[in-house]
Amino acid sequence: MRRVAGPRLEGYATVVATGLVAALALRRPELVALAAPFALLLAAGLRPAAAPRLEVSLTLAGERVVEGDALAATLGVRSDRALDRLELALALPAGIEVVDGAAALALRLRAGEERTFPITLTCRRWGVYDLGRVEVRARDPFRLLAWQGSVARRQRLRAYPRSETLRLLLPPRETQAFAGSEVARAKADGIEFADLRAYVPGDRVRSIHWRASARRGALVVGERHPERNTDVVLFVDSFADVRRGERSTLDDAVRATAALAASYLQRRDRVGLVTFGGVLRWLQPGLGLAQRYRLVETVLETGVEPTYTWRDVSVLPARILPPKALVLAITPLVDERFVAALADLRARRFDVAVLEVDPEPLVEPGPGELDRLAYRLWLLEREVLRFRLARLGIACARFGEGSPLATALEGVRTYRRHARLARA
Amino acid sequence: MAAAGARAAALALLVLVAALVHDWPRLVPLPLLALGGLYAVQLRVDAAPLDPAAAGVAAGLLVTAELAYWSLEEREGFHAEAGERLRRTARIAALGLAALLVAWGLLVLADAVRARGLALDLAGATAAAGVLLALALRARAR
Numbered sequence: 001m002r003r004v005a006g007p008r009l010e011g012y013a014t015v016v017a018t019g020l021v022a023a024l025a026l027r028r029p030e031l032v033a034l035a036a037p038f039a040l041l042l043a044a045g046l047r048p049a050a051a052p053r054l055e056v057s058l059t060l061a062g063e064r065v066v067e068g069d070a071l072a073a074t075l076g077v078r079s080d081r082a083l084d085r086l087e088l089a090l091a092l093p094a095g096i097e098v099v100d101g102a103a104a105l106a107l108r109l110r111a112g113e114e115r116t117f118p119i120t121l122t123c124r125r126w127g128v129y130d131l132g133r134v135e136v137r138a139r140d141p142f143r144l145l146a147w148q149g150s151v152a153r154r155q156r157l158r159a160y161p162r163s164e165t166l167r168l169l170l171p172p173r174e175t176q177a178f179a180g181s182e183v184a185r186a187k188a189d190g191i192e193f194a195d196l197r198a199y200v201p202g203d204r205v206r207s208i209h210w211r212a213s214a215r216r217g218a219l220v221v222g223e224r225h226p227e228r229n230t231d232v233v234l235f236v237d238s239f240a241d242v243r244r245g246e247r248s249t250l251d252d253a254v255r256a257t258a259a260l261a262a263s264y265l266q267r268r269d270r271v272g273l274v275t276f277g278g279v280l281r282w283l284q285p286g287l288g289l290a291q292r293y294r295l296v297e298t299v300l301e302t303g304v305e306p307t308y309t310w311r312d313v314s315v316l317p318a319r320i321l322p323p324k325a326l327v328l329a330i331t332p333l334v335d336e337r338f339v340a341a342l343a344d345l346r347a348r349r350f351d352v353a354v355l356e357v358d359p360e361p362l363v364e365p366g367p368g369e370l371d372r373l374a375y376r377l378w379l380l381e382r383e384v385l386r387f388r389l390a391r392l393g394i395a396c397a398r399f400g401e402g403s404p405l406a407t408a409l410e411g412v413r414t415y416r417r418h419a420r421l422a423r424a
Numbered sequence: 425m426a427a428a429g430a431r432a433a434a435l436a437l438l439v440l441v442a443a444l445v446h447d448w449p450r451l452v453p454l455p456l457l458a459l460g461g462l463y464a465v466q467l468r469v470d471a472a473p474l475d476p477a478a479a480g481v482a483a484g485l486l487v488t489a490e491l492a493y494w495s496l497e498e499r500e501g502f503h504a505e506a507g508e509r510l511r512r513t514a515r516i517a518a519l520g521l522a523a524l525l526v527a528w529g530l531l532v533l534a535d536a537v538r539a540r541g542l543a544l545d546l547a548g549a550t551a552a553a554g555v556l557l558a559l560a561l562r563a564r565a566r
Contacts, residue, residue, distance in 0.1 A: 007449030008493050013559060014453045015489075019460060020552045028467050029534035030478035032552065034460055036530050037486045037523030039555055046562050087502050102503030108511075143493065 001051045001149035009144045012038045045144035053080040056134045056151040067126045067159045078114040084141040091133040095125040123159035126254060128300050131155045160296050163259030170409050172230045172326030173351045180229025181267040190226035197221055230269045231285050231322045234260055237331030237338040238277030238302050242359035249332040249357040254299050256330050256405050261295045272320055275302045282320045313341045327352045332359040333385055346392045353412045354389060358400035432462055444495050452492045456485050474535050479527035487520040
């Protein structure tokens with residue numbers, strides 16, 4: 001901590017000096033009387049003093065919180081000597097707010113006394129935050145000098161994105177070998193009825209459909225669809241972020257990713273993650289609660305790192321994109337490199353679907369005629385882009401302001417259902 | 425003369441208000457000096473032997489300065505504990521009272537030594553210079 005002079009010191013010294021000089025010049029003792037109280041205050045306030053030893057701590061009730069939820073915290077302080085006024089100011093990163101209690105406190109402290117102050121924090125946005133830095137200023141009784149410094153005991157807080165509940169998910173075209181919740185198109189042991197066929201030696205007796213056998217006069221076996229798990233790779237576009245005020249396409253994409261990951265993992269599907277942008281991050285497909293935490297932790301680190309280098313999917317390790325996996329891209333469709341990567345994946349016979357984080361409400365045309373023309377051209381280009389994706393067999397649906405993720409998922413499901421019918 | 429003094433006082437008040445509104449602590453001494461200067465001019469014009477009202481003026485200036493700096497500190501937005509404002513008010517009142525007593529004591533002393541010749545005047549001047557020097561040395565040491 002360093003000792004700094006307050007504005008009083010300079011002001012009072014000016015008054016004293018001017019008063020005494022004027023008293024000498026004018027030979028009026030009254031002016032000395034005017035300056036004397038200020039001089040005495042200075043003399044009293046400038047006596048030597050050692051820096052107080054302060055122990056300041058910020059204790060959080062948890063290390064993880066869902067964005068928008070409240071988190072209890074305690075600010076504790078202790079001093080080795082009495083302080084007439086101790087000012088504590090929590091240095092909070094952008095995105096964290098105090099909803100109950102005060103972020104800046106002024107208190108009086110006795111020697112050795114320990115005080116704690118409960119506060120309630122909230123995270124306005126998902127992310128990883130470093131908390132614990134407290135700005136400290138201890139003033140002397142006359143407010144002439146102050147000891148000030150910064151105490152930092154780092155506490156890491158992870159704010160998970162708030163995700164919406166999804167009732168229906170996008171089923172992949174192909175299932176994997178393990179048991180899960182998705183009804184496979186293949187025929188094997190399962191619950192869902194698939195077809196009837198004639199009995200052949202080797203069929204199990206329990207699979208004989210007795211009612212159909214009685215009708216046909218020959219043994220008939222009932223076939224069923226097995227329930228299998230699926231592999232889903234969430235492919236997040238972090239090349240660009242369209243931001244306006246509090247809203248951002250990247251924020252929406254991260255929230256959608258968290259919601260999709262949680263829902264797929266609940267169905268015992270394997271979920272992987274690729275954030276494709278300036279910094280490439282990936283997570284191998286896995287299942288279970290641990291994978292859910294791994295996914296959210298990875299996605300929290302997602303940010304837009306500007307890059308001008310061309311990047312395609314060949315940089316991804318093969319194990320990240322398993323065969324028959326559904327690649328669910330979450331993108332605002334504003335970067336050509338990501339669109340090219342989608343086309344590349346489709347060319348490699350991956351089952352690709354696009355959930356478009358709609359950036360159009362976040363972009364406003366400029367005031368001029370040319371600006372409006374440019375805006376219309378941009379909208380047309382986006383339409384062309386969607387048409388190109390549709391021609392490649394990539395379903396695309398938008399979500400964002402006023403349009404929930406569930407609606408976009410239903411849009412993609414409908415498209416894929418009709419596309420299948422058309423092909424048939 | 426009175427009108428000019430009133431105008432100067434009003435100007436000093438304006439400067440003080442500007443300092444408080446715009447959060448300029450460096451401006452706070454200016455109105456104090458202006459008021460002190462007005463008082464000095466009045467002393468010069470009146471040519472009274474010793475004005476006992478100086479003690480009240482000194483206390484008033486100190487209380488004004490303390491209130492102005494307190495007002496500026498409040499702008500920093502620290503949430504103070506209950507009773508802090510009362511304690512602070514009492515402290516400023518005590519400072520004002522102490523200033524009144526100190527100034528009054530000095531005036532009494534000045535009145536006592538007024539008729540005793542040049543030696544005491546010189547001693548007073550030396551003491552004042554000594555105080556200034558001590559303050560300057562202390563400020564430099566920090």
